[in-house]
Amino acid sequence: MSSIRQVQVTFDCAEPERVARFWCEVLGYVVPPPPEGFATWDDFDRSLPPERRNSAFACVDPSGVGPRLFFQRVPEGKAVKNRVHLDVRAGTGLVGEERLAALEAECARLLALGAVHVRTLVADGFNESCIVMQDIEGNEFCLD
Secondary structure, three states, X not given: OOOOOOOEEEEEEOOHHHHHHHHHHXXXXXXXXXXXXXXXXXXXXXXXXXXXXXXXXXXXXXXXXXXXXEEEEOOOOOOOOOOOOEEEOOOOOOOHHHHHHHHHHHHHHHHHOOOEEEEEEOOOOOOXXXXXXXXXXXXXXXXX
C-alpha cells in the first residue's frame, strides 16, 4: 500500500531570504514562525555559527495545501537551465486572448517584483499560451 508523502521544493541560491521573499509575493506564501525559543528569524540566525548565518530560508502555503519551499545558499552560481521549474498557474481554465491577457497581467506584476520576462509562447493549436520568466536569481519558471 502506498502512502501520501509531502513534497518540499528546494532552490539552490546565493541569497536565500531574498529569493524566498520573492516567491512569497509570487505565490501568496508566508514565512513560517521562527523555531520555538526565538522571537524572530533574525534572533535564530544570530544563534548560528557565523558560517551558517543567512544560509537557508523557507516559505509555506498559508492554506497548508501547497509544498513548502526551501532556499539554501550554495557557493556556485547558476550555470545552465534548471532541470526542474515551477509553473505558476495564472491562467487556469482560460483560453485564447482571455488567457493571454491574464498571463500578461501577472507577468507585469512579477516584473515589478524583479522577475525577468524571457519569452511569450503563444497558443499553437496544441498548447495554450504561456510565458517563460526568471526569478530574481535567474531561475526559470513559467506562467501557465
